[in-house]
Amino acid sequence: MSNEFYAVHEPILDRDYCEQPTHLSRYPALILVHHNREIIPAHWHAGLEINYVVNGTGTVSIDSKIERLHPGKLCIVSPYSIHSFVTENDDGRPPLILSISFDGKRLQRIYELADRFLLSPYAASATDEDRHAISERCLAMIDATTQIGAETSLKINALLYEMLYLVYRRFVSGTRKHHITSHSKGTMQPILGFIESHHTEQLTEENAAREFGYSREYFSRLFKENIDINFKEYLTKLRLEDAYQQLMYGNVNKLATIANDTGFPSVRSFTGAFRKHYGLTPLAYRKAHLDI
Structure with missing residues (x-):
């Protein structure tokens, strides 16, 4: 596919390996649909990231904790967490993986404590129903990226804000140590x-x-x-x-x-x-x- 959401590129990193913003002005997040075997190098950013695997395998490393990727896998990456991905074909089928990286600065204007929390799909407060709700919105997002219409951006923004609310309402697993947030020297x-x-x-x-x-x-x-x-x-x-x-x-x-x-x-x-x-x-x- 040749639309903006499928034009996957390597993250642009500064000297400290922070991913530089490339978000479209009409969305508070960078939305990409990965559909090839790739290596996404270690990087971090001030906003949270959500990834959902429809097809494909591989590995994800989040703060040096390694997990296998598989269809149905949901990943939630906390702000400032170092993470990397390797995606592979699965029984000859190419990967299909949604990646949503929220703009940290824009997010903090909406919710000033956004970078203070650690997030996880396995947070104690999250239920299977909560994980299903996020996964369903990820699938809806992939579907929305293939649509063409004046109202498409409204649908995408609605899904993004629904995900944000669900993540901060149900998937908080702890509090980030203060000196690793944007409110300190990092x-x-x-x-x-x-x-x-x-x-x-x-x-x-x-x-x-x-x-x-x-x-x-x-x-x-x-x-x-x-x-x-x-x-x-x-x-x-x-x-x-x-x-x-x-x-x-x-x-x-x-x-x-x-x-x-x-x-x-x-x-x-x-x-x-x-x-x-x-x-x-x-x-x-x-x-x-x-x-x-």
């Missing part, structure tokens, strides 16, 4: 941007701590408290994302080359990390998925 975003920029190098926790003027011990506590995993685990996740892209989409056949290009100290460490994350060795995974 301590972690520059750090995460630095790690992203240098993760293919021989980066150590001590190097990163020194870059920001912290002791290694303080930096280690700060990182773990705010990202919920340690520095090494986060660094490995970024390297695996790069390695996955080379393995599945590049013309590189030697594991030693992939390991070296993505920052792994050895083929053994790369293979072990890949198997732990994806359940198969790199070559076995490529054979299984490229033959689909």
